[in-house]
Amino acid sequence: MRKTIVILALILIGMLIPIGFATSDTQVVITYGETTHNNADYKNTVDSFFVNNAGIDLKNVDSKIITASDVNKISSSITGKTYSSNQIFSSALVDLNDNDQLAVSVDKSKITTITGDMYMSALKSAGITSGHVYVTSPVTATGESALAGIMNSYEVVTDVEIPEPVKEAANNEIYTQAEIVKNSDVDADELSQLVDDVKEEVQVNNVTDHQTIVNIINNYTIINNINITDVDIENLADSIEQTQNVQAEVNNYQTEVSDVLNSTDVDSTVNGVEGLLNGLFN
16 A cells, blocks of 8 residues: 555656756756767867856756757848858857846857847847856857757747747847947947847837837937947847737747746745655655
């Protein structure tokens, strides 16, 4: 009889612990660019950055490979660029163990274009507001392709899929800012702050009209003395308009993620399991 109770208890324990949160390790995922993953030296360089900066033992951490095909599904429809399998270097680690707020740490010695603030802004556009993200590359890289891996990591950790239109809007934001930074003298952090300010005003006032968004951007460029071209402003307006148009899907995604993270508190579940086991075996 006691053996039967123990078996039933173990089954119950498996049901109590939510998918994706069975252990703290499952709240950490690494996505490797396929070029990096296929080169042992490159992978060791990236792993060293993650260990030294995230302080995590990588032995039991899940990992995925982001291929050129994965990146091209997004980039080709946004910029027309296509990447080959020897061009995907950027890699990312997502840690949801500390999920009070969103933080992004970028290896500035290797990631040359996309800043931590740019990643953070794009992730917030996708409805992602918690976790610590680390981004690096074994060689210098723009970092544009890393966002695909970061969002993929969140899907793995939470077991909730980010809607494709939301992914496209977030990636478009990254690519648009990257192009402006690469083709002008504007400071990346200043541009990122401008985009955040505009997005906030657009969201608060629920602005969907393209010309109104253009006017808002113009106002902020004047206020902050940022010199970008009319073409850049139009492209930014398109990007921010796209983000605004997917807000309903962003909200739905956030609700799903919140349900996963909050419906079963991991610590209380573990404590309950420990109490159950103590009652059975003591």
